[in-house]
Amino acid sequence: MKMSLQSWVKPAAVLALAALMATGAAAQGAKIGAVNVDRILRDSTPAKAATAKLEQEFSKREKELQTLAAQVKSASEKLEREAPTLPESQRVSRQRQLVDQDRELQRKQRSSRKTCHCVAMRVCSRCSRRSTACSSRLRRTRSTT
16 A cells, blocks of 8 residues: 555654653653744844844835836837837947846846845844844753753
8 A cells, every 4th residue: 555745744743742742751841942933033123123224225226226127118118119210220229228228227136136135144144043042041041940
C-alpha cells in the first residue's frame, strides 16, 4: 500500500510532540515559550522607527522615479503624435532617445528596489538579532528564578 507524504506528516508530528512532552515531563518544571518574531518585526518600537526612516528615505527616490516615468511617457506620447510628420532621421533619433530614457528609468527602478530591499533586510536582521538577544536574556532570567 502506497502512502503519500501528507499521510506521514500527521503521525510524525504526533510522535515529535509526544517526544517533546516526554522530555518536558522528565525536566520537571521546564516551561515552553514562543516568540512571535513577525509580530516583533512589525509592531516593536525599533521596527516602527526603522519603517518610518525607510519610508522617509525612499519616498524622495520614489518621487524622482515617478517624475522620470511621467517624462518618458510624455515623450513617448509626443513622439507618437509627431511621428507621421517628422523626417525619418529625426524620428529614428527621437526613438533612440526614448529607448535610452526608458532603459535608464528601468535601471534606476531596479537599483532603487535593490537598495531598498538590502536596507530593509539589514534593518530586519538587526531587529531579529535584538529580539533573539532579548528572548535569550528573558530565558536566562526565568531559568535562574
